[in-house]
Amino acid sequence: MIAAALALLSAFGYGISDFVGGIASRRVPALRVVLVSYPVAMVLLGILAVIVGGDITGPAIFWGAVCGVSQAFGVWWFYAALASGPISVVSPLTAILVAAVPVGVGIAMGERPTLVADIGIGIALLAVYLVSRDADDDDVSPHRFTKKVAVLTVVSGLAFGLNFVLIHQAPAEANLWPLLFARISASLLIVIIALASRNLRLPTGLPLKLALAAGVIDTISNVAMLLALHASLLSLGSVLISLYPAATVGLAMVVLKERVTRWQAVGMVLALAAVAMIAVG
Template sequence: MTAVILATACAIVYGTADFCGGLATRRSRVLSVVTLSQIAGLALILAMLPFLPGVFSEGAIVWGLGAGVAGAAGLVLFYRALATGVMSVVAPTTAVTSAALPVLFGLASGERPEVMALAGVGLALLAVLLVSRSPAKEQRSSASSIVAALAAGAGFGGFFVLLAQAPDESGLWPLVGARLASVTMVVLVAVVTRRSLRPGEGALGIIAVAGLLDMAANVLFLLAQQHGMLSLVAVLVSLYPASTLVLARYVLGERLHAVQVAGVAFALGAVALIAVA
């Protein structure tokens, strides 16, 4: 039950971070938002190290670095897929892939959830597919954008898988390695593409909040996977788009489509099934 609570809280915080990041991109360039929010997250994790100490080890840093590279690569590929494809196809393809990969890895590595929990996993994957869809008149997407979306999902899923491989006694050190790797990658992209990282007027605050919440969610994920199976924790965490949608509905007044409402309902059902298993 502890893992379910932590993973559900993680999904809510991730979704809130994405909501804040989305607001920030209305005032600043995407690369600026990504880079500055990553730096804010790095500052938070360094500040938290004395309060949640762990054992520093080569394994903790190496697995963290690998997770950071996978996550940053996933982000770059995701934006590339969005630029060349249709969002209503790219987003759910990426989301389901990122959710399915840790589940498959967990099952392949010997995890055996109960039947009811597996039913919750299936319902959660369906929920991720539904809440990630957005209406579009044109539903065709190029083969290259689909491949990029699948690769992006693999990157996001790989982030969870690699982070979970770090020794349990590592504390927050894997996240330090992950954030160092991701910050380095996005800064290199900015330098190579000659993009300005200067935030838009009044956007720095919301960018910082997005980065702090994202890192807080990462901490919750680490704690959750230490208390439960990766195949269950990761799929619950992948329900984060549901909280983003709810915030968009009640904070911005955006309209939710029937398929997305159904996805939110399925997400709640998935949490319930996994919790009682």
């Protein structure tokens, strides 16, 4: 139950962080938002890692650094896909891969969830798709799901899903150090990507404040994610964490007054059912 609670805390945090970062990205290029949020998270994780302590070993550094690479490229490819293709297609496909990759790897590594948990995983994957659906599916959009967008969608989903797999390999006795090494490598890569794409400029005003908030919330989410993955099966914890779109949609309803489709509402109900089944299983 504790692992499930931590996974849900992580999902809730990721959902809020995505919402805040998304609002900031409406005003400035998303990469410039990440240029603030990632280093902020890096500094906070560094402080927490020193306070908590833990063993700084080769595996902790390696798995953390490699995880950071998947995070950086995942963000880059994801926003590139959203910029060129329809959000109503890109978002659900990416979210499903984020959940499916660690589930597949966990089962391949010998994890065997109970039947109730297996059913819960299936329902959760369906819930991720339904909740992530765009509310305006019938709108005519100039953005098309081209082969390039399809490739970007798939590789970003694989990168984000691989993030769970890689950080799960980090030794538990290292505590928060792998998260710090992940953010260090991710931040360095983001700076390089921003420099190469001529986006090496920090936002100002409200976008800067939102980016700072996203960095703080992302830090909390990452800590909860690591603790959840260490306390549960990879195939179970990752699915619960991948329910983060529910929080994003909920905030859009309350703050932006966006309407929610019938299918998104069904997805939220299914998400609650999946949480209960996975927690029990």
